[in-house]
Amino acid sequence: MTSAAALQEFGFAAYHNFEGESVLWYAIPTGGKLYPYYTDLIYSGSTDPIEALFEKTDIDRIYVVIHTYWPWSTDFIDQLKVECEQYQLIQRDIHLFEFVRYAEGNQNESDN
Known part of the structure; x- marks a missing residue:
């Protein structure tokens, strides 16, 4: 469902050069290089x-x-919160993490 929502919202407009080919910005769960x-x-x-x-x-x-809904999500989510630049909780069960290439520290947000 997340894939469908992301593609509906942002479409197929952005591709990036990766390992010699143009890849969609989103790691679609059915495959692809990402x-x-x-x-x-x-x-x-x-x-x-x-x-x-x-x-x-x-x-x-x-x-x-x-x-x-992923069984190991709690510990992994806690780890990602520490390592990401930005964090946001969406509707109490979707966790969004932003990682920035040259980040210094992290700034976490939540809409509990």
Whole structure:
């Protein structure tokens, strides 16, 4: 549902050059070059995949969305809150994290 909402809201307009090809700005769960970075982030519990994307691209911001229905989400969400630049809780169960390439510290927000 998150994928459908993101594409409905922002469309297919933005593509980025990544590993020699043009890729959609959104890591669609059915595949593509960005999706393995998302799954690595989720399953490893490390933000190394985000750092790898910053190193391989010219983008300055990466947004990560985590829904609370994932069984391990609580500890991972707490970790991401510390490591991200901006955090926002949306409707009590969708967590949005912003990572910035050259960030100093973090500024977290919540609309509990």
